[in-house]
Amino acid sequence: MTTAIEFRDVTKCYGNVRAVDGVRLQIEAGEFFAMLGPSGSGKTTCLRLIAGFEAPDSGQILLDDNAVTALPPYERDVNTVFQDYALFPHMTVLENVAYGLRVRKVSRAEQQRRALEMLALVKLDAMAPRRPHQLSGGQRQRVSLARALINQPRVLLLDEPLGALDLKLREEMQIELKNLQRRLGITFVFVTHDQGEALSMADRIAVFDRGRIEQLDTPRGLYTRPNTAFVAKFVGGANVIEGALAQRLAGGASHDAPAFAVRAENILLGDVRNSAATDVMRCEGTIVDVQYHGAASRYQVRLSSGELLTAAAPDSIHQAHWRVDSAVSLSWSRDAVMPLQAAAASNST
Amino acid sequence: MSATAAAAHPAWLRRASTFLYCRPTFYVLLLLIPPLLWLGTVYIGSLFALLANSFYAIDEFTARIVYEPTLATFRQVITQPAHLDIIQRTLLMAVAVTIACAGIALPIAIYMARYASSRMKALFYVGITLPMWMSYLVKVYAWRLILAKQGILSWLLESIGFDRVLDAVLQLPGVGGPSLASSYLGMFVVFVYMWLPYMILPLAAALERVPESLLQASADLGARPRQTFWHVTLPLAVPGLAAGSIFTFSLTLGDYIIPSVVGAPGYFIGMMVYQQQGTAGNLPLAAAFSVVPIVLIMIYLSLAKRAGAFDAL
Ligand SMILES: Nc1ncnc2c1ncn2[C@@H]1O[C@H](COP(=O)(O)OP(=O)(O)O)[C@@H](O)[C@H]1O
Ligand SMILES: [Mg+2]
Numbered sequence: 001m002t003t004a005i006e007f008r009d010v011t012k013c014y015g016n017v018r019a020v021d022g023v024r025l026q027i028e029a030g031e032f033f034a035m036l037g038p039s040g041s042g043k044t045t046c047l048r049l050i051a052g053f054e055a056p057d058s059g060q061i062l063l064d065d066n067a068v069t070a071l072p073p074y075e076r077d078v079n080t081v082f083q084d085y086a087l088f089p090h091m092t093v094l095e096n097v098a099y100g101l102r103v104r105k106v107s108r109a110e111q112q113r114r115a116l117e118m119l120a121l122v123k124l125d126a127m128a129p130r131r132p133h134q135l136s137g138g139q140r141q142r143v144s145l146a147r148a149l150i151n152q153p154r155v156l157l158l159d160e161p162l163g164a165l166d167l168k169l170r171e172e173m174q175i176e177l178k179n180l181q182r183r184l185g186i187t188f189v190f191v192t193h194d195q196g197e198a199l200s201m202a203d204r205i206a207v208f209d210r211g212r213i214e215q216l217d218t219p220r221g222l223y224t225r226p227n228t229a230f231v232a233k234f235v236g237g238a239n240v241i242e243g244a245l246a247q248r249l250a251g252g253a254s255h256d257a258p259a260f261a262v263r264a265e266n267i268l269l270g271d272v273r274n275s276a277a278t279d280v281m282r283c284e285g286t287i288v289d290v291q292y293h294g295a296a297s298r299y300q301v302r303l304s305s306g307e308l309l310t311a312a313a314p315d316s317i318h319q320a321h322w323r324v325d326s327a328v329s330l331s332w333s334r335d336a337v338m339p340l341q342a343a344a345a346s347n348s349t
Numbered sequence: 350m351s352a353t354a355a356a357a358h359p360a361w362l363r364r365a366s367t368f369l370y371c372r373p374t375f376y377v378l379l380l381l382i383p384p385l386l387w388l389g390t391v392y393i394g395s396l397f398a399l400l401a402n403s404f405y406a407i408d409e410f411t412a413r414i415v416y417e418p419t420l421a422t423f424r425q426v427i428t429q430p431a432h433l434d435i436i437q438r439t440l441l442m443a444v445a446v447t448i449a450c451a452g453i454a455l456p457i458a459i460y461m462a463r464y465a466s467s468r469m470k471a472l473f474y475v476g477i478t479l480p481m482w483m484s485y486l487v488k489v490y491a492w493r494l495i496l497a498k499q500g501i502l503s504w505l506l507e508s509i510g511f512d513r514v515l516d517a518v519l520q521l522p523g524v525g526g527p528s529l530a531s532s533y534l535g536m537f538v539v540f541v542y543m544w545l546p547y548m549i550l551p552l553a554a555a556l557e558r559v560p561e562s563l564l565q566a567s568a569d570l571g572a573r574p575r576q577t578f579w580h581v582t583l584p585l586a587v588p589g590l591a592a593g594s595i596f597t598f599s600l601t602l603g604d605y606i607i608p609s610v611v612g613a614p615g616y617f618i619g620m621m622v623y624q625q626q627g628t629a630g631n632l633p634l635a636a637a638f639s640v641v642p643i644v645l646i647m648i649y650l651s652l653a654k655r656a657g658a659f660d661a662l
Contacts, residue, residue: 053565073568080569086562090584100570103580151571 037208555589
């Protein structure tokens with residue numbers, strides 16, 4: 001495997017905002033790479049740096065092991081699917097898709113043929129003579145995809161491409177995009193703030209927070225071994241337990257883990273009188289909120305020491321008697337404990 | 350909450366607003382009456398009254414208007430060589446002024462819409478509209494002084510050794526004359542100066558509506574800056590260019606002050622209208638002449654429409 005994209009300590013500031021702060025990463029050729037993070041965490045800026053719309057303040061960007069930091073966008077073998085699709089309103093769908101060939105002076109017949117081929121790939125060949133404003137959001141999204149793919153780039157950048165679509169369409173497009181990537185073998189860099197989307201589609205995920213990469217791992221790695229409290233909370237919404245409670249529950253067994261995370265679905269709800277086994281952590285509290293989610297319900301439990309934990313339990317009749325103000329015990333096996341690095345590291349800047 | 354609202358407004362007012370709210374057609378009609386009265390009666394009405402005159406003719410001997418519908422006056426306008434000359438001269442000037450305005454305005458508008466900081470942009474908007482706050486006549490006479498034989502411009506050109514160039518330009522047949530202030534070139538300069546804001550403002554507005562991401566998408570797909578300009582920026586500026594050129598074109602076609610204060614002795618359509626309805630007392634001919642710009646603008650609009658200038662609207 002070769003490296004398609006490399007960031008070497010890249011920093012980009014807007015005024016005094018560090019939009020991208022010392023990012024170092026390598027994206028393999030043919031990989032489906034996701035950049036995940038809350039809004040304003042610097043994902044779009046990273047894409048714009050790869051595409052060449054912005055130049056880094058410091059650091060280097062390499063495409064296929066060549067430094068491109070000084071190359072303008074039109075000389076990079078990279079194409080972008082924009083967040084707002086950015087279709088040319090004065091051109092037909094066909095002309096939009098053919099644009100990349102037109103500016104490369106490909107013959108008209110060839111432009112036409114390949115643009116129609118691309119449109120067929122995204123199942124929109126019937127829309128060729130229309131204008132972008134005559135299409136639905138999902139169709140525009142696919143035109144934008146076809147337009148970006150026509151130059152057969154080595155890397156495709158997608159900035160929240162599914163953000164504006166409704167849930168059903170989004171799920172369809174997730175599968176379609178993933179299939180397309182597998183078929184074409186192009187490196188995809190996919191920006192999203194939706195952790196479910198990133199987990200289900202990506203080979204690897206970089207989790208961004210305030211311009212820094214908090215963790216870079218496979219979806220399973222992120223989910224089962226989050227490094228920091230931020231990642232544990234952002235990916236899958238785990239309970240983060242720190243401070244005195246962490247000390248008490250760990251029982252001095254692991255002094256090196258001052259903080260840890262437990263997923264809601266790994267927490268067992270029980271009646272208070274249940275006896276404790278030695279290989280489990282246990283605490284008690286009162287239910288303050290119950291959210292019904294069909295297959296499972298999520299219980300918000302306030303511990304006597306004040307912390308709020310969430311437990312998810314499959315919906316069964318046994319648990320029907322747990323409602324708001326019920327006293328419950330929470331327990332989880334030590335295997336479910338995910339140790340975290342001290343949060344101080346990420347707060348220092 | 351509703352009690353306080355009720356107390357704040359008298360009952361009849363609330364009843365009236367409820368009445369209007371429930372009858373949107375009536376409400377819209379109420380809104381439309383003043384503009385319809387203005388546009389329909391005062392504006393279009395008087396225009397038609399004027400145009401009606403062009404279908405009469407003047408009696409050659411008595412110099413009285415004969416109130417019988419005839420196309421004789423129109424025939425006079427489009428067959429007499431002197432009249433055709435005037436139309437051609439005005440049309441050429443309008444086209445030249447429009448092209449020059451577009452050429453000067455485009456870079457300024459692109460700078461304003463794309464590159465200027467918000468402070469710089471405000472400065473430009475003030476700078477561009479500032480001349481419009483001043484009297485039209487003052488500006489025209491000021492230009493006459495600037496362009497005069499012993500005026501600032503010729504003095505300036507002389508002091509940097511360019512007076513030879515000016516002389517050579519003034520020697521040119523067609524555009525030249527004894528001085529800039531009495532040449533078609535001078536008139537052209539004043540026209541361009543006067544109408545430039547009317548081109549810049551719609552153009553800048555059109556360009557500001559173009560999202561940055563379209564230009565980035567173009568570069569992303571491999572277009573060099575020149576290609577992006579021709580394939581994306583310019584086509585998207587066309588609605589602004591069309592709007593601006595309607596202003597510059599029609600304002601030049603209809604103006605009679607600039608040609609009579611600055612410029613060569615040749616007549617322009619506006620001057621002809623002014624003279625025919627005033628001193629010459631030939632109202633039908635004046636009316637027929639004022640139809641000419643209307644027809645020319647209609648032709649221009651239909652050409653622009655056929656070229657797709659309004660597709661992006
Ligand atoms: N053109 C810009 N000018 C000023 N600040 C910007 C600009 N673009 C992004 N930022 C700032 O940089 C940070 C990262 O933005 P962005 O990369 O768009 O985040 P994301 O895509 O993750 O939501 C934000 O704080 C944002 O306000
Ligand atoms: Mg973004």
